[in-house]
Amino acid sequence: MPAHRTSTSLRRTICTILAGTLLLSALPAAVQAQDNWPSKPIQIIVPVAPGAVHDLIIRALQPRLSQELGQTVVIVNKPGADWAVGTIAGKNSAPDGYTWVMASIPTTANAVLKKVPYDPVADFTAVANLGSTGGVMVVPPELGVKTLADFIKLARTKPKELAFGNAAVGSLGHINAALLEATEKIEMTTVTYKGGQSQMLTDLLANRVNFAVLSPIVAMPHIQSGKLVPLAIAQAQRSPLMPNVPTTVELGYPRLTIQAWSGMLMPAGVSPAIVKRANAALHVAAAQPDVVAQLQKQGIIVAPPTPPEAVAKMIRDEMTEWPKLFELAKIKRQD
Template sequence: MKKHIFCLATALCMVPALAQAQSADWPSKPIRLIVPFPAGGPTDLVAREAANILREEFKQTVIVDNKPGGNGTLGHAVLAKSPADGYTIGLLVITVAIAPHLGNAPFDTFKDFAPISNMVSMTPIVVANNNAPFNTLAELASQAKASPGKLAFGTPGVATVPHLAAELFQMQSGTQLNHIPYKGATQQIQDLIGGSTQLDFQSSLVVAMPQIKAERIKALAVLSDQRSPQLPNVPTAKESGYPGLVVSPWFGLGAPAGTPADIVQKMHGAIAKGLGSKEVQDRFAAIGASVHPNKSPAEFSAYIKSEFERWGKVIKAANIKAE
């Protein structure tokens, strides 16, 4: 009996040492990076940039694995259920701050993930049909107040960041608009050009900027904290009289909860170093994105908590329900 107890005690003592040895050898095999959206979009571009940064830093293969579905919830659920060994990581995006408030999240934002670092945020923008009788957010508010509930605006879908931004605008301006949800930004912008809608809230500059440059639509304001270098003449909502209308869809990196802290820290250091490269920053700037690495994983965790609380209040106040 004593022999069995001794063997068990010895085995238990060896567990921390084994884990430490595994962390020291990390990464000794390819790393899988889960992307909760389809290939080809801005999110996929962020993931592939992250994969390049980690690949260069650790001299190890990083495989990008797209797991779209459920407006990003499926991919996050896959990440949450993956082994916490440092060999599966994934994009951790604003979805984790929104989906739980809609009752359709197959994960726990605060128990299922080990946040590593925020990476970038996109530049949402409010655009209008060229013939719309308003050119600024103030003129838009005046027009909306004159005809409550009649002015239609498009978004890429219910509970998307542009939809939440529009609800925030209505709360802050005391207006009531008519929401037209689409299944994506492309058809949304085509209907705006054609005049089916007069107003659009877009999650980034990717779709809108070429149409603005071609003068097919006009920009009212960007919703980022600062003006976009790509559209320097377009004011921010903050400059336009709405200091609380700062919205930035963010894209960070995370691992399953329980991933060794030293591995998380190594990845954080690699991402911070990679995002400091001017070449990387310029590639993101080309799609209207700006880099925002956190000083530590703990800082990213605190940011997720603040965003979770912020959007929870907006969703509740606007009575937004999942489709």
């Protein structure tokens, strides 16, 4: 065999051995990083302002979650652009398991209704679903109705004369109100508020808008004071916060059950072992009696332990179903 061929073969063999050695030496470090996780504080991005429902949920879990993980859990609120600011920050974080981001209906709905720089499926790793809450359908007492059936009957006699307040396009309230219009063949005038729910609530209490779908924690004080009348809660089971308010399912409106789920994501590419441990820690924290009681006071129904794969499927299913629902409810893209 010529000398240059022998030399070439030898060099290739040596390079192969060196590459394998480097790969094997790197593996223990990667495995050790997973085994030692978490070895530093964890940051949870919340795409809403402090005091909003989803913020209250993670703050209720925070102490026990920190205890389960053996690390400090830092909550960072990044509101803006209807969840987009915080969601994008979560997408762009390192896939090392130390940055989580909360998710809900806007995470997926916005990706269908608007041009956003993220894909809820491809850009994230699903971790857990913590709970859900339906919106409560309310009217001012001046309207003179006390049941959802009475409201529908009134709306049919006054097409486009009644107005429903909408805090944001594609929000929980908007979707349920638009579905009510579509399924019950009524027409209301939609009033969308750039100032969000607080401005809408002011007009609702003054009867300048006649109908809205609010989170239970927001609606409850005004219901108790007699300033708003609850017609129904859009979910399958009664709310622990307002057990006397019937559900839309009980009343015969099964399509009106779009609920705000509260989930946890990580950026794409996080190790499955880390995701599994995070999922377990979140569910242990959410199952504590004091946490359950605290969440129930906010109208949240705690979700049963659900594996990450099931949460990922839920998100994929939403991305498939939203276009159909938005077409039915006549909710158009906002491009």
